[in-house]
Amino acid sequence: MNFETWPALFVIDVEGNGGNPPDLVEAAALPVRNGIPDTSAARSWLVRPPHPVTPFAARVHGHTNASLAGCPTWKQVADKARRLLGGAWMCAHNAHVDYKVMTAHLPGWQPAGVLDTLRLSRATYPDLPKHSLDALIDHLKPDLSQAPGQRHRATFDAYATAQVLLAMAARYESWEQLVAAAVPPGLPGAPEPDKEDTLW
Template identity: 30%
Template sequence: MTVQPWQQAPLVALDLEGTGAQDREQEAILEVAVVPLHDGHPDLPCAFATLVNPGRGVPRRPWISPGINDQTLSTAPPFDRIATDLAERIDSRWIVGHNVGVDWRLLRRYLPDVRPAGLLDTLALARAVGLDSGRALTALVDQAGLDGALHVALPTGQPHRALWDATAAAFLLTWLVGRYWPKRDPTLNDLRAIAGIDLAPPAEQPSLF
């Protein structure tokens, strides 16, 4: 129901950390986090986050956090062990993410039967607001002054880890909504019109990079 206030919609913030798009069809998921939103705020006690054992060695790459390496991944569950739980947390909900089409393509490759209600992209909303921090989530968090709230919510969290990035996207969504609609609370349909991304098959979903 898209005419409901956006805060009442079933929203979950999602982030995946992977080996990188240059691996093409062999890109592996290394970490995943799903953070439900309650009244427009991240519900961290109900969040789900885990490293994922890709079943192969992971080369060091600049975008992979130092905390994600062969040693830490060796004791993590393989994706098939978390797939059912992950799908249950996403099905029929609106996925919020930063440049969410990239995460959606990778998720859909591993969970082809997952059925979210739709996708909401904080990057698209930031561009609609007219922010000039480029594409980086960390730059937008800094511009929005959300660093303190994130530190309180995740005292040991760090950027480029799935739980931090998903939580940051949740905080950023609420801040951006307030910037784009300063005098009223939009409906989910309003938000979808500005930040919605089509649930296209992975090969058809354009990358913003």
């Protein structure tokens, strides 16, 4: 894989307040350039949600209503996120979730394409019993010594996702092969299905 052929790409991770649909409490965007996570250009935002954080969500990511009380609202940071992401590709683990949340919070924003490391893992390691981010970390053992924060914080999870993405991508010969394996049907960037010749 020649990583220099990759288009602009951000690994994204979001944490929510536990609502349905969720309000953002944290979002992280980590660019990957030439096969390296560019932490110097990464950005993250802690957000005070319009609705309270549920106890279950607080236990998962550690954000509480009290800890977020002094943070800006999403409306105050949305333009910064929109400018940063532009029309680049995005990658996330179980990307349907992050894509749905981000497009709901950034109306009109559309990435060029969406890579899903969960889908990529199932294609790359079909015999792996589990394909969660934790399972991939255990299987691939990426160097996470420079990961900011801790597991289930958006900054840490974005960094970990970037590392497992790069480890799996190295097994593919081209960007096009990676896209074919990693983009879920129906999401931006999915390859067009082959059209069979018909009489009609």
